[in-house]
Every structure is written in structure tokens, then in C-alpha cells.
Amino acid sequence: MKFKVAVVGPGAIGTTIAAALHEAGRTPFLCGRTARECLVLNADEGSVRVPGPIEVDPDRAEGPVDLVFLAVKATQVEAAAPWLAALCHEHTVVCVLQNGVEQVPSVAPHVPGSSILPSVVWFPAENQPDGSVRLRAKARLTLPDEASSQLVLEMLSGSRCSVELTSDFTSVAWRKLLQNAAAGLMVLAGRRSGMFHRADIAELTLRYMRECLEVARAEGALLGDEVPQEIVDRFQASPVDMGTSILADRTADRPLEWKTRNAIILNRGQAHFIPTPISAVVVPLLAAASDGPG
């Protein structure tokens, strides 16, 4: 078949990866929910147009591919399952480009037999009102150091997206999850990264991160005492208008990834009998912001 790589979910992250593949001469098959002619990525170095069309009917997939980048939100995996069924066979690698530490258990039931590869996505990308995507930092992924990661390395080699392998994926994934959990505070304040310059928000974030750090360690992550402060420092060093995908979803009144970004830490903390008083406030507020009622 013509396409050996597919991107399912051509949003902010999916467009970035599709553009990286296209620039490297490996234009992917684009699978979405909203029909469009092409994707456009805007980065500091210029724009990339990825030719489409974006297919919206899984029945039009021309058989299995070698590699699927799954870049729908965690809340959209079930709805995207027909794409996975159409694109995957037992040799397909599904690289999940999502936040959280539950990528494998959430996707595996939809692709029995395929290899599911979790990832940590380090770059911020924002959907723009004209349908293009703005990439706000260098594209970078971290993958576990396992055999199926080699295909992703190969497909993205020479592209704008660098790929690192780690033998301790648990620690890297939890480190990123803490950052995502802190970003959830932006939803509750309705503000972008500039809010972390407030002393009271910095203090709250630090306390929240210390609580999350205990849970991460109980889950096997090897993270030092300095991580909470590093996360606060990182937000303070960001442009004041830097958002986060969960804030973009809130602004657009879409469902939020509150379960995979925040509730997971509360739930795992409770399982380990670790006190999580800040999570106990943050999580219900995010859940209500996402799902209502009201």
C-alpha cells in the first residue's frame, strides 16, 4: 500500500508529527474526525504544509500500516478505535502521543496483538483559529528503550522531531505527569503560564507538586526532591501567554483530560495511603469543569 505510516488525530501534536514525517519524505496517511484538505504547521523557522486529505472514514483506510501515531486526546481513544482496527495488524506499532501514564492499558484493548508504545511528548503546540498549528518549542519525544521504538526512531530520523530513548521510562513519564498536573491549575484559574509568577500560585503549585512527588515515588519513579521547584521554575520561565492543551480544551468547552492528568495521582495516592489533600480539591473542580453538570 502507499502509506506505511499513519497519524490518527491530526490536532496540535498530530500535525507536528505529520509535518516532521512529511519533511523527511515519509508523508503519513492522515486520519481525523473533521475533513480537511491539508495540515499546516507554523514554527519559528517557517511553515510546513502537509498534503491531505484528512480522511474521516475508517472504511477508506487501505489496510494495515507499519506505524500508527495516535494523537487523539485520552478522552477520544474509544471513538478513534475504528481507525486502530482498520490500520493495525499484529506487526503494527502504535506509538501513543498522549500525556499520562496509562497509555498502554487504555489503548491495548483496541489493538489486540499490536505493540503499544507509550511516549512522553515534550513540546507545546497550539491549534490556531485558522486551523493551523503553532509549534512553540523544538519537537521532542522520549520513548522507552525497547525494540518497537526503533521503528519510530527510523521514521523520524532526519526530521524536526528528535527522539530520545530511556531505560527508565517510568521516571520520565511521571516527571512529565507532574508537570501536566500542575498545568491543570491553569484551568482552575482560567489563566496561562504568567499566573505562576504570583507568589501564592507558586507556593500552591510547589505544595501540590510535593504531594504528587510522593505518589510518583510510590509508583516506582526515581525523582529527586528538586523536581517540584524545577516544575515551578519552568512555568515561570515560560512565555506568560504559554497555555496548555487542557486549558485550550476548557476555553473551547470540550471534555478535559482530568482523569489521566490529575485524578490518576489522587487515585494512586489513595491506593498507597499517601495523603493527597490538594489533589482532593483540584480533581473534583477539574471534573466539574469538564463534565458538569451546570
Ligand SMILES: NC(=O)c1ccc[n+]([C@@H]2O[C@H](COP(=O)([O-])OP(=O)(O)OC[C@H]3O[C@@H](n4cnc5c(N)ncnc54)[C@H](OP(=O)(O)O)[C@@H]3O)[C@@H](O)[C@H]2O)c1
Ligand atoms: N498540545 C500540546 O502542547 C501537548 C503537549 C504535550 C502533550 N499533549 C498531549 O497530546 C495529546 C493530544 O493533544 P493535542 O493538543 O494534540 O489535542 P488536539 O489538538 O485536540 O488534537 C486531537 C485531534 O484528534 C482528532 N480526533 C478526535 N476524535 C477523533 C476520532 N474519533 N478519530 C480521529 N481523530 C479524532 C481531533 O479532531 P477535531 O479536529 O475534529 O477535534 C483533533 O484533530 C493529549 O493527550 C495531550 O494531553 C499535548
